[in-house]
Amino acid sequence: MDFLRPASWEEALAAKGEHPTAVPIAGGTDVMVEINFDHRRPEYLLDLNRVGDLYEWETGEDSVRLGASVPYSTIMEQLRAELPGLALASHTVASPQIRNRGGVGGNLGTASPAGDAHPALLAAGAEVEVASAARGTRMIPIDAFYTGVKRNALEPDELIRAVHVKKADGPQQYSKVGTRNAMVIAVCAFGLALHPRTRTVRTGIGSAAPTPVRAEAAEEFLNAALAEGGFWDNGKIITPSVAKQFADLCAAACNPIDDVRGTASYRRHAVGVMARRTLTWTWESYRGARRTEGAA
């Protein structure tokens, strides 16, 4: 095994171009587990800890360009206002020790259906910035990024530079089912974001299909129902029948398996419950914000 230690982003891309089988390691919270258990013996480890750019983020007008290695603990502390869904998701990642090391780039690189960041990214709307020495930078929409169980749209010579996450223009929520709060891989997870500016709702489902997915039929139904009832303007409570239909459609968007953590039918049920709850929570905050604005 060779340990490659690029000191800059350009060096890292050159190294990955030269050794496409090299396994990038940043926080190490996925890669080291596989090495410790002898599940993986990569020919090259490509250490990204010395690439300082990956630990920086920039807040633009519409989105945050989040460096691939910005740790979850920093997202929780520094980006709660801009990326509330991702901040909530970050808080559910493992333990403080893991959140101090792990970041969204690793979650995307591993592309596990159970990765905690994915539902939040899908709900907020995001693009993954990847680059190679040969072809430069390209942007991959988050909806096209996950291609299979632990598979993503990266080419062998590419590395993840950053993820551009849309800044919240309304309330966002994140919910996760597990046996306890800390140190739990999700049985299933759900992210929901209201986008009042475009009058749309977006969702993200984790651990309930081969890849993280959006519940697109549920989104379309809810967008139409909210528009038809004038809910965005009148700020009324969402009709229980609408919430139930939304929840059922979210459950129907799942394609889960039975495993040691839970059965497929449990996962479907739980996703429906989380969909209804997160919709209620976010809608209540939206109504609250409207009332405050109205009073002011």
Place this chain on the structure above:
Amino acid sequence: MRVNFTVNGRPQEADDVWEGESLLYVLRERLGLPGSKNACEQGECGSCTVRLDGVPVCSCLVAAGQAEGRDVVTVEGLGDHARQRSCGGSDGVPLDAAKGWAAKAGTDSQAGEGVELAPIQQAFIDAGAVQCGFCTPGLLVASDELLERNPNPSDADIREALSGNLCRCTGYEKIMDAVRLAAARQSEGV
């Protein structure tokens, strides 16, 4: 490969390190510092917790090469780290002293007599927060960092800070007591 880094305030060098080796393995097997414990090797138990450039991390998930040029504090250096924090100035802990670290035998069954402990270590002893002791080093490092960052933690803060450290003996209540005790002593300047 060779790894050069700072351990408990002193520069150290580890040779013949395999590229896939963890920082934990280097600390225990190459430098002879067995204080950080090896249990789950997957970041679930926290018994290998050390400070990497001040930040608590699971040393089993840090590749040895990633520690190059960086600053590590292990449980063996915790007393010195705490002393440095309160008084300032320290030359660090020499490797031989760290290797030989032991709670010296006292006049009764109370451990820790005759050796200078970090306040959090004394609090763990006084509160009876140590049973089999395997999780203790990780808990000490995590608790010490909490009190450095947040001198008056609420119970929720303590639970959150220690949520990555598993203990199968104590049921955590005595550990909570120990951290509260250390916080109280710290604020009284004892």
